[in-house]
Amino acid sequence: xTEKEHxxxxxxxxxxxxxxxxxxxxxPGFVSNDRLKKGAVAVxxxxxxIPCDPCEKACPQGAIKVGRTITNLPVLEEEKxxxxxxxxxxxxxLCIFLVDMTFSPTEALIGIPYEFVPLPTPGSRVEGIDxxxxxxxxxxxxxxxxxxxxxxxxxxxxxVPKKHAQEVRFIMKE
Amino acid sequence: MLIVELAVVGxxxxxxxxxxxxxxxxVEVLLIDENLTAGGQLFKQIHKFFGSETHFAGVRGIxxxxxxxxxxRNREVKVWLDSMCIGLSSxxxxxxxxxxxxxxxxxxxxVLATGAAELPVVFPNWTLPGVIGAGAAxxxxxxxxxxxxxxxxxxxxxxxxxIVSYQLLQAxxxxxxxxxxxxxxxxYGVHAAxxxxxxxxxxxxxxxxxxxxxxxxxxxxxVKVDHNWNPVPGTERTLAVDTICIAAGLRSLGELxxxxxxxxxxxxxxxxxxxxxxxxxxxxxxxxxxxxxxAGVEEASTAMEEGRLCGISVAKDLGYISENAAIEQKQSIxxxxxxxxxxxxxxxxxxxxxxxxxxxxxSKI
Numbered sequence: 001x002t003e004k005e006h007x008x009x010x011x012x013x014x015x016x017x018x019x020x021x022x023x024x025x026x027x028p029g030f031v032s033n034d035r036l037k038k039g040a041v042a043v044x045x046x047x048x049x050i051p052c053d054p055c056e057k058a059c060p061q062g063a064i065k066v067g068r069t070i071t072n073l074p075v076l077e078e079e080k081x082x083x084x085x086x087x088x089x090x091x092x093x094l095c096i097f098l099v100d101m102t103f104s105p106t107e108a109l110i111g112i113p114y115e116f117v118p119l120p121t122p123g124s125r126v127e128g129i130d131x132x133x134x135x136x137x138x139x140x141x142x143x144x145x146x147x148x149x150x151x152x153x154x155x156x157x158x159x160v161p162k163k164h165a166q167e168v169r170f171i172m173k174e
Numbered sequence: 175m176l177i178v179e180l181a182v183v184g185x186x187x188x189x190x191x192x193x194x195x196x197x198x199x200x201v202e203v204l205l206i207d208e209n210l211t212a213g214g215q216l217f218k219q220i221h222k223f224f225g226s227e228t229h230f231a232g233v234r235g236i237x238x239x240x241x242x243x244x245x246x247r248n249r250e251v252k253v254w255l256d257s258m259c260i261g262l263s264s265x266x267x268x269x270x271x272x273x274x275x276x277x278x279x280x281x282x283x284x285v286l287a288t289g290a291a292e293l294p295v296v297f298p299n300w301t302l303p304g305v306i307g308a309g310a311a312x313x314x315x316x317x318x319x320x321x322x323x324x325x326x327x328x329x330x331x332x333x334x335x336x337i338v339s340y341q342l343l344q345a346x347x348x349x350x351x352x353x354x355x356x357x358x359x360x361x362y363g364v365h366a367a368x369x370x371x372x373x374x375x376x377x378x379x380x381x382x383x384x385x386x387x388x389x390x391x392x393x394x395x396x397v398k399v400d401h402n403w404n405p406v407p408g409t410e411r412t413l414a415v416d417t418i419c420i421a422a423g424l425r426s427l428g429e430l431x432x433x434x435x436x437x438x439x440x441x442x443x444x445x446x447x448x449x450x451x452x453x454x455x456x457x458x459x460x461x462x463x464x465x466x467x468x469a470g471v472e473e474a475s476t477a478m479e480e481g482r483l484c485g486i487s488v489a490k491d492l493g494y495i496s497e498n499a500a501i502e503q504k505q506s507i508x509x510x511x512x513x514x515x516x517x518x519x520x521x522x523x524x525x526x527x528x529x530x531x532x533x534x535x536x537s538k539i
Contacts, residue, residue, distance in 0.1 A: 132371070
């Protein structure tokens with residue numbers, strides 16, 4: 001086993017199947033708290049060097065960089081990101097989300113790639129699920145985007161209490 | 175007897191690409207597949223592919239399959255479906271069972287793109303109905319739109335196990351757990367994360383002890399294993415499931431290649447016994463090429479690039495394109511393959527492929 005491989009395998013991602021907040025914060029695609037406060041932004045949860053780069057081409061602002069070596073982790077130039085969300089359905093790993101901390105005084109808006117039927121309807125109540133599959137709060141569905149350009153990866157936008165904005169990554173029916 | 179310039183056996187991503195590329199350069203191609211439709215496993219791969227734009231990144235396998243079939247229709251490729259190649263001699267005579275008869279095809283060049291088969295895992299009651307390959311489950315849900323069961327245990331956390339678990343959830347089944355004998359999740363973290371947040375536990379250092387049931391699977395008993403993969407007594411748990419999916423890896427389907435007496439190398443990282451080939455994908459038998467999972471089990475993206483390379487090699491061999499033009503195209507494909515084999519996950523395969531090609535040089539001495 002090479003040293004690099006050993007390092008990768010020690011990651012929480014490889015033991016439990018999802019990245020820890022610390023692993024996310026150390027990855028170049030993860031957004032800073034300062035940028036989060038300014039409004040809608042892409043949150044890229046890509047922490048392994050897999051060969052993949054569609055997020056780079058999907059961004060109309062050129063805010064995501066992978067480069068010629070497609071196993072590089074995506075780098076987010078967070079000041080360029082407008083929070084349009086086009087990178088969310090483009091990511092084959094479904095690991096890009098949108099977070100808008102300015103949605104309301106108490107709630108954050110989260111965009112989640114959601115490839116299940118039936119799609120939730122705007123206005124409905126759902127459970128906010130964290131990376132480990134645990135329900136941590138109630139959420140309300142704000143909108144569902146599913147244009148043909150998303151190629152059958154709808155993005156569901158939900159409102160959750162602000163303190164759970166960096167935890168909720170999935171929804172389930174109540 | 176039918177005489178053709180190129181016979182391609184297997185119409186999956188590798189074979190389709192070999193046929194398309196060779197036909198594009200003017201080679202007369204016969205494409206043979208035992209299935210009723212071409213496309214291999216592409217049509218059940220309803221997820222978006224990784225890679226870069228040249229590898230159809232972001233496009234779903236099913237849509238790549240559709241594009242390739244359209245290209246085949248637009249080229250002058252003769253396609254024999256429902257036709258099983260049961261024999262291949264070292265002077266490139268193929269025996270093909272078609273319409274109930276055995277037909278002989280004599281080909282100047284042969285591309286073998288016969289793919290891979292799922293490996294079984296043997297445990298008490300593994301022959302009960304309800305124990306199926308993960309690939310079989312994927313075919314049932316995504317091609318035939320039939321759920322193999324409602325409650326599933328997935329054995330194996332490689333990309334196949336993780337992706338099929340996700341797709342079983344999409345199809346409406348409940349996946350109670352993914353178990354993995356090793357200490358770590360085998361496949362990509364992003365695939366694991368998709369099923370973890372949907373509520374599926376991934377239990378590492380865990381193996382299957384037995385299936386239970388009278389006439390079909392009613393439950394599965396799983397057990398923790400130690401560092402040496404020995405079961406730890408007292409850690410057994412029984413899960414009420416009606417389906418046990420096995421995702422324990424794939425082996426290259428080398429039967430036709432064996433018949434030609436071409437040389438093989440044993441490389442577990444690539445799916446066991448794999449025909450030795452050079453950088454042009456030619457086996458140790460002149461005029462017989464290999465591509466896709468047969469040439470080492472990897473992703474469909476890799477299979478397509480290897481198939482394309484075979485098409486170019488054959489066109490060069492038969493004089494349809496110049497050596498220089500072929501070398502130029504080969505270099506661009508090699509770069510594309512290297513991109514796919516980059517990173518931590520590709521490391522072992524990359525090294526194994528290098529050894530396979532070293533083997534070709536040695537065999538020629």
